[in-house]
Amino acid sequence: MATTYGKDYVDFDMDFTKHPSHGDLSTIKKSTAISRSIKNLLSTNANERLFQPSIDSGIGILLFENFSKLTSSRLEKTIKYTIEKYEPRAKIANITVKAKEDENAYEIIIVYLPDNDIQETTLEVYLQRT
Amino acid sequence: MASSEGKLNISELDFAKIKENLTGFLTSQSEFVGYNFKGSSFDVLLDIMAYNTHYNSYYANMIANEMFLDSASLRNSVVARAKHLGYRPRSAQGSLAAVTLTITPTDNPASISIPKQTQFQGEVAGISYIWCTTNSHSVNINANGVYTVDSIGLSQGIPSTFRYTANTGDPDQKFILPNANTDIGSIEVSIQQSSSETETVVYTEASDITTVNSSSTVYFIDEIQDGKYEVQFGDGVLGKKLANGNIIILSSLTCDADVTNGARAFSIVSDVGGYSNVKIETTSSASGGAVPADIDEIKFNAPKNFDAQNRCVTIHDYVALVKRDYGDAQAVVAWGGEDADPPIYGKVYVAIKPTSGTVLSESSKNYVKNEILAKRNIVGITPEVVDPDYMYLKINSTVKYDSGKTTNSASVLKSTVINSITDFGDTNLKTFDKSFRYSKLIQIIDEAELSIKSNQTSLQLKRLLYPLLGASGSYVLPFSNQVYHPSNTFWGAVTSGKFGYYDSANTLWDECRVQDNNGKLEVYRTSGEDRIIVNNNVGTMTYLTGKMEFKDYKPISIGSTSTGNTTSVEFFVTPSSSDVNPLREQIILIDSNDVTITMLDDAGTGTYVEGTIATTDGTTLATGY
Numbered sequence: 001m002a003t004t005y006g007k008d009y010v011d012f013d014m015d016f017t018k019h020p021s022h023g024d025l026s027t028i029k030k031s032t033a034i035s036r037s038i039k040n041l042l043s044t045n046a047n048e049r050l051f052q053p054s055i056d057s058g059i060g061i062l063l064f065e066n067f068s069k070l071t072s073s074r075l076e077k078t079i080k081y082t083i084e085k086y087e088p089r090a091k092i093a094n095i096t097v098k099a100k101e102d103e104n105a106y107e108i109i110i111v112y113l114p115d116n117d118i119q120e121t122t123l124e125v126y127l128q129r130t
Numbered sequence: 131m132a133s134s135e136g137k138l139n140i141s142e143l144d145f146a147k148i149k150e151n152l153t154g155f156l157t158s159q160s161e162f163v164g165y166n167f168k169g170s171s172f173d174v175l176l177d178i179m180a181y182n183t184h185y186n187s188y189y190a191n192m193i194a195n196e197m198f199l200d201s202a203s204l205r206n207s208v209v210a211r212a213k214h215l216g217y218r219p220r221s222a223q224g225s226l227a228a229v230t231l232t233i234t235p236t237d238n239p240a241s242i243s244i245p246k247q248t249q250f251q252g253e254v255a256g257i258s259y260i261w262c263t264t265n266s267h268s269v270n271i272n273a274n275g276v277y278t279v280d281s282i283g284l285s286q287g288i289p290s291t292f293r294y295t296a297n298t299g300d301p302d303q304k305f306i307l308p309n310a311n312t313d314i315g316s317i318e319v320s321i322q323q324s325s326s327e328t329e330t331v332v333y334t335e336a337s338d339i340t341t342v343n344s345s346s347t348v349y350f351i352d353e354i355q356d357g358k359y360e361v362q363f364g365d366g367v368l369g370k371k372l373a374n375g376n377i378i379i380l381s382s383l384t385c386d387a388d389v390t391n392g393a394r395a396f397s398i399v400s401d402v403g404g405y406s407n408v409k410i411e412t413t414s415s416a417s418g419g420a421v422p423a424d425i426d427e428i429k430f431n432a433p434k435n436f437d438a439q440n441r442c443v444t445i446h447d448y449v450a451l452v453k454r455d456y457g458d459a460q461a462v463v464a465w466g467g468e469d470a471d472p473p474i475y476g477k478v479y480v481a482i483k484p485t486s487g488t489v490l491s492e493s494s495k496n497y498v499k500n501e502i503l504a505k506r507n508i509v510g511i512t513p514e515v516v517d518p519d520y521m522y523l524k525i526n527s528t529v530k531y532d533s534g535k536t537t538n539s540a541s542v543l544k545s546t547v548i549n550s551i552t553d554f555g556d557t558n559l560k561t562f563d564k565s566f567r568y569s570k571l572i573q574i575i576d577e578a579e580l581s582i583k584s585n586q587t588s589l590q591l592k593r594l595l596y597p598l599l600g601a602s603g604s605y606v607l608p609f610s611n612q613v614y615h616p617s618n619t620f621w622g623a624v625t626s627g628k629f630g631y632y633d634s635a636n637t638l639w640d641e642c643r644v645q646d647n648n649g650k651l652e653v654y655r656t657s658g659e660d661r662i663i664v665n666n667n668v669g670t671m672t673y674l675t676g677k678m679e680f681k682d683y684k685p686i687s688i689g690s691t692s693t694g695n696t697t698s699v700e701f702f703v704t705p706s707s708s709d710v711n712p713l714r715e716q717i718i719l720i721d722s723n724d725v726t727i728t729m730l731d732d733a734g735t736g737t738y739v740e741g742t743i744a745t746t747d748g749t750t751l752a753t754g755y
Contacts, residue, residue, distance in 0.1 A: 014171045039170030044169075050181045051145040053412040055168060 224385030225419030287383025420457020555720030609676030
């Protein structure tokens with residue numbers, strides 16, 4: 001059976017910055033690539049992707065709900081569902097949703113196990129209404 | 131199918147397949163590994179690349195489509211492709227009418243001049259439209275002391291004039307008629323030498339370049355984008371070239387196309403030749419207005435026009451050119467005089483079924499004959515435009531239905547069946563070369579409503595004869611289908627409507643009819659159940675060809691009418707075959723007044739109707755039902 005342990009995921013940086021030494025396009029690797037992928041997914045709303053209108057994190061609409069435990073719970077479930085559906089490289093260990101009512105935002109802490117590593121990775125995402 | 135071994139498959143056009151190919155290609159390299167996950171940055175890049183590829187392939191596909199007449203979908207492209215075949219699509223056409231003017235001036239002029247484009251207004255469906263005189267006229271006082279001019283041609287449209295000053299230093303200068311619905315049949319092109327020289331020269335459209343030389347004062351006209359028209363002039367070899375400073379004057383009518391057909395009453399807009407006391411009699415109501423040729427029409431006609439080469443040689447050429455240049459033609463058929471009955475050599479006949487109405491007005495016929503056909507046909511051949519010959523189907527149907535399966539009453543069902551039959555006629559008949567198929571009709575009746583179980587349907591052919599009352603005349607009614615006449619002793623093949631007729635004792639009998647007697651046509655009257663012959667020979671009936679010929683037929687009255695030839699007598703025959711075929715200019719019609727429906731409720735035990743036999747006038751053989 002094929003294993004992904006130690007597999008080196010390589011993606012390019014969405015910031016399109018130059019590599020400081022050779023000047024080529026900067027790349028991101030390993031769990032950083034996976035974390036960036038998760039962030040991209042969470043910031044995708046329905047109909048944003050060309051010819052793939054169904055790709056939707058479902059978060060956008062929840063951010064405009066009233067702050068409550070129910071909303072936080074729904075956010076957690078939505079994030080979990082999105083990652084499980086679109087990001088098979090990350091195995092979710094825990095998702096913590098912290099409501100920041102004063103800032104009209106949520107702080108999300110996602111702990112996951114990359115499929116190419118034995119160390120869990122923590123990803124913090126700050127979601128704010130815009 | 132995705133690429134394999136690092137080769138990129140480029141045959142796919144669909145977004146998903148293109149992206150799949152790109153992903154497949156990337157599996158063979160190691161620089162980027164996260165490309166096939168939905169959230170990766172590379173996936174976003176692949177989306178854009180696939181979209182761009184898909185966009186370009188779609189664009190290239192559409193360009194290729196627009197390059198060919200068969201696949202083009204934009205009108206501009208279709209018009210441009212048709213131009214390669216020498217075909218200029220028909221422009222919008224204003225309807226034509228003819229009026230007789232009687233002017234009562236306040237003074238006594240020697241003559242009254244009516245300029246071209248004198249405006250009149252006519253109303254259609256509550257909306258007023260403008261008509262203009264197509265030519266100038268000079269009216270002299272007649273022997274009765276009135277100023278009358280007969281049959282002045284009016285063309286619908288609002289006149290407009292555009293002026294351009296030629297600039298030979300500008301290679302991109304164009305002379306465009308910018309109005310939509312410009313009737314190019316009304317265009318007048320004239321050239322004024324310069325702003326200081328007011329004399330103008332009228333240019334004509336170049337229709338035959340073999341006769342055009344370097345000094346020919348001709349113009350060329352083509353449709354360009356968005357239905358506008360561009361006028362072009364010669365290059366000094368093919369047509370006279372414009373000089374710098376020439377003033378080009380383009381006049382035309384902007385028409386309202388087919389909506390103005392049918393206008394019957396006209397009035398003056400301001401005055402006619404300076405006089406406002408004008409009596410207007412409509413000689414010919416407005417007809418011939420047409421919208422510009424649509425895409426399907428251009429695609430259909432352009433290749434055929436190319437075959438015709440703008441000349442009338444074969445009968446197909448006549449049809450193609452009439453369809454191209456006369457917009458109000460719903461259907462056209464042509465035949466050589468040698469095929470006519472009786473043969474008339476040296477003529478070609480063209481029958482046109484107009485979009486509106488049943489026959490063309492005389493002015494429209496003359497336009498088709500003189501402006502479209504006579505200029506392009508072979509020397510020695512005379513084109514003749516004739517009316518379609520309408521033949522009617524008289525349908526008698528007994529329809530069984532199950533009242534337990536419908537909430538509709540018998541009268542509603544009857545209306546439904548009649549509507550289905552007339553719709554069938556509108557869809558499947560009503561034009562040239564459309565045969566009537568009996569089995570299709572009875573199927574339509576059966577399917578008219580869910581509760582209808584079956585039908586028994588008989589039919590007759592009906593033709594209308596308009597005899598000159600009180601005068602002996604010869605008439606021919608070609609039914610063009612074999613008439614049912616199984617033996618020499620069979621009678622009742624021909625029946626007719628009623629008319630008044632003198633017998634040999636010079637007694638006038640109303641309510642006479644025509645019957646056949648083994649090929650001979652007789653006029654009879656009835657006395658109780660008996661038929662009494664009024665005239666034993668008014669013509670012949672040829673059963674094999676369906677040709678009914680009257681000789682010395684002299685009806686005196688039809689109903690309350692006893693003069694003229696505007697009232698018709700109906701004649702009926704029963705065809706041998708249930709299918710009916712029209713010949714040449716014949717068109718078969720189904721009129722709702724000729725449809726007789728009897729509804730029978732067949733619920734429960736069912737209903738039986740005794741059959742009829744051919745023993746009385748007008749009945750047909752029928753089995754019990």
